[in-house]
Structures are given as structure tokens and as C-alpha cells.
Amino acid sequence: MDELLTEAKKTGSGITDFRDESPNFTDEASIESDRNLVFRIRERESKLMRKIEHALKKLEDGTFGICEECGEEISEQRLRARPIATLCISNRSRAGMLLSTLMSPTLVFPAT
Numbered sequence: 001m002d003e004l005l006t007e008a009k010k011t012g013s014g015i016t017d018f019r020d021e022s023p024n025f026t027d028e029a030s031i032e033s034d035r036n037l038v039f040r041i042r043e044r045e046s047k048l049m050r051k052i053e054h055a056l057k058k059l060e061d062g063t064f065g066i067c068e069e070c071g072e073e074i075s076e077q078r079l080r081a082r083p084i085a086t087l088c089i090s091n092r093s094r095a096g097m098l099l100s101t102l103m104s105p106t107l108v109f110p111a112t
């Protein structure tokens with residue numbers, strides 16, 4: 001009985017080792033999710049590259065650090081945290097501002 005158990009363990013570990021070495025043993029689902037992950041990372045990288053290129057172009061024509069929406073200078077603090085920022089405030093704070101404007105009892109409209 002003990003012998004059989006030892007034999008089974010040996011065989012078991014043998015299969016595990018083989019599994020680790022051979023990609024054929026990886027199931028389709030995990031290969032698929034790996035591909036998706038690689039794709040997502042590449043997509044994110046190319047988006048970031050476009051943003052960096054955009055920022056460099058702005059640096060060339062002297063509009064770097066200027067908000068694309070209101071033309072105000074983007075704060076140095078914000079640029080330090082996010083050098084590729086093209087707006088003076090983030091979309092998140094924009095959404096927050098919109099929300100607080102809508103929630104306020106008297107609607108305050110911008111002076112422009």
C-alpha cells in the first residue's frame with residue numbers, strides 16, 4: 001500500500017513537472033487571458049506613447065502646460081504629477097465640479 005502511494009506521488013509529481021515545462025499542457029483559457037493581457041498592456045502603452053508625442057509636440061510649439069480647454073496655464077504641481085496633462089483639471093475633478101454645480105441650490109454659471 002505504501003509502495004503504491006509512493007508510486008502514485010512520483011507519477012503525480014512527474015506530471016506536474018511536465019506540465020510546467022510544456023506549454024501544451026496549459027489550458028486554452030489561460031492562454032487566451034494571457035493574450036488579452038498582453039494586448040491590453042500594448043494598447044495602454046501605445047495610448048501613452050501618443051500622449052507623450054502629443055506633449056512633445058506642444059513643447060515644440062510652446063503650448064506645453066497650457067490647458068487645451070480654457071487656455072489657462074496648468075499648475076506646476078499638476079504637471080509634475082502628470083506631465084502629459086493637457087487640461088488644467090482632471091476629468092475626475094471636472095466630474096466632481098459638474099456634480100457639485102448640479103447639486104448646489106443656485107446654479108453658478110462660469111463668467112465666460
Ligand SMILES: [Zn+2]
Pocket residue numbers: 067068069070071072087088089
Ligand atoms: Zn482649463
